Amino acid sequence: MLDSVFIQIVISFVATACFGVIFNAPTKTIPACGLVGAVGWAIYYVMIDIGVDEVQASFLGAFVVSLVAYFFARKFRMPMIIFSVSGIIPLVPGGIAYNTMRNVMELDYIMGLQNGMRAFMISGAIAMGLVFAEVFMQIIFRLLSQGKTSMQSFMKSKKRSS
Amino acid sequence: MDAEHTEMAIDCFLLAGRIMIESGAETYRVEDTMLRMARSQNMMDAQSYVTPTGIIFSLGKTQPTRITSIPTRITDLHRIALVNNVSRKLTSHLISIEQAYEELKKIEKTNYFLPIAIQVLAASIASGAFLLLFNGTVKDIPAAFIAGGLGLYIVTIIHNMTRVKFFSEFLAAVAIGIVASAAIHYGYGIEIDKIIIGSVMPLVPGLLITNAVRDMMAGHFTAGMAKGAEAFLTAFAIGSGIALVLSF
Numbered sequence: 155m156l157d158s159v160f161i162q163i164v165i166s167f168v169a170t171a172c173f174g175v176i177f178n179a180p181t182k183t184i185p186a187c188g189l190v191g192a193v194g195w196a197i198y199y200v201m202i203d204i205g206v207d208e209v210q211a212s213f214l215g216a217f218v219v220s221l222v223a224y225f226f227a228r229k230f231r232m233p234m235i236i237f238s239v240s241g242i243i244p245l246v247p248g249g250i251a252y253n254t255m256r257n258v259m260e261l262d263y264i265m266g267l268q269n270g271m272r273a274f275m276i277s278g279a280i281a282m283g284l285v286f287a288e289v290f291m292q293i294i295f296r297l298l299s300q301g302k303t304s305m306q307s308f309m310k311s312k313k314r315s316s
Numbered sequence: 317m318d319a320e321h322t323e324m325a326i327d328c329f330l331l332a333g334r335i336m337i338e339s340g341a342e343t344y345r346v347e348d349t350m351l352r353m354a355r356s357q358n359m360m361d362a363q364s365y366v367t368p369t370g371i372i373f374s375l376g377k378t379q380p381t382r383i384t385s386i387p388t389r390i391t392d393l394h395r396i397a398l399v400n401n402v403s404r405k406l407t408s409h410l411i412s413i414e415q416a417y418e419e420l421k422k423i424e425k426t427n428y429f430l431p432i433a434i435q436v437l438a439a440s441i442a443s444g445a446f447l448l449l450f451n452g453t454v455k456d457i458p459a460a461f462i463a464g465g466l467g468l469y470i471v472t473i474i475h476n477m478t479r480v481k482f483f484s485e486f487l488a489a490v491a492i493g494i495v496a497s498a499a500i501h502y503g504y505g506i507e508i509d510k511i512i513i514g515s516v517m518p519l520v521p522g523l524l525i526t527n528a529v530r531d532m533m534a535g536h537f538t539a540g541m542a543k544g545a546e547a548f549l550t551a552f553a554i555g556s557g558i559a560l561v562l563s564f
Contacts, residue, residue, distance in 0.1 A: 166449060169446055172445065173518070176439055177523070178394045179397075233396055233397065235341065235396065240522075242526060243517070244446075249513050251551065252513050255555040280526075281528075284526060
């Protein structure tokens with residue numbers, strides 16, 4: 155199993171890095187883009203493997219993608235979107251969307267609706283995961299910087315009084 | 317501050333906003349960038365209203381409100397990074413507004429895309445990789461490789477020729493369907509579904525879907541709905557192109 159997870163990570167790294175090229179990410183960030191996608195896919199794959207539903211697994215995958223993208227955005231001093239856009243591509247429910255289209259074409263509207271709802275739920279979960287992680291990080295960093303500045307001002311006032 | 321200088325500053329902010337929207341940045345980030353740039357130049361009353369198809373920008377009472385329209389949008393992350401860099405430098409007063417405007421003009425004129433051959437190669441490799449991620453068999457990789465590359469190539473070429481995005485995506489999907497069916501017919505592939513899913517991935521509007529929801533969460537319902545509609549039309553074009561081939 156370890157072997158296959160490792161192979162999955164390598165393949166998703168290659169796929170995401172290629173998407174970085176298609177979306178024209180700055181050249182030096184392309185390996186980082188690949189890494190973001192590989193981490194997100196690894197979380198998703200392990201979650202599916204231990205029996206978590208696709209919707210929850212997509213949410214967790216997107217959440218982690220966003221966290222790693224936030225980290226790289228701070229490191230490279232670039233907008234977060236550069237890293238997160240190609241990172242979520244492996245999680246996009248392409249297969250289910252394809253089946254929806256296929257069902258509708260074969261006039262099987264019941265299955266089509268079922269698959270369509272599923273694709274909608276998964277893409278909603280991905281978007282939620284991305285946004286929640288970003289807001290989460292913003293709150294943490296705001297708290298951290300507030301603590302720092304208030305601490306500094308406290309130290310300053312202490313120095314002044316002494 | 318004289319009127320001419322202010323005019324130039326507004327031009328600069330509008331250009332920055334326009335390049336960002338054209339390259340696919342989030343709406344709320346564009347508004348934020350423009351306001352930050354304006355505040356760094358002591359224009360505290362600045363207001364901006366950004367939609368995916370146009371920007372309205374005003375400095376308050378003294379100056380007339382300016383608008384700029386945005387006819388086309390593509391995904392070009394390199395430009396977003398460059399404009400972000402200029403805005404960072406301007407807001408920390410490392411460069412003057414004149415220098416920023418010159419840099420933005422240069423960014424607008426330059427084409428930062430890699431050569432089309434490299435993009436097509438990337439799309440081919442990505443299609444092969446996605447085939448494996450979706451549990452496809454190794455035997456199907458050559459078919460996905462060719463179909464994925466061809467799909468991206470057709471989108472780029474037809475889009476440059478006609479400027480109608482949905483038509484080019486439709487044609488690319490038709491081409492992918494034909495290649496996949498031919499591969500199955502001549503015995504070079506096993507599962508047509510997996511080949512098509514893998515090769516269609518480079519056309520999927522991933523950026524649009526993410527940005528649509530992201531903008532809605534930030535309170536930009538107009539932009540969110542517009543981007544959602546664009547994503548839906550793109551998905552519909554791809555789906556109908558594939559469906560057309562499969563129905564024969």
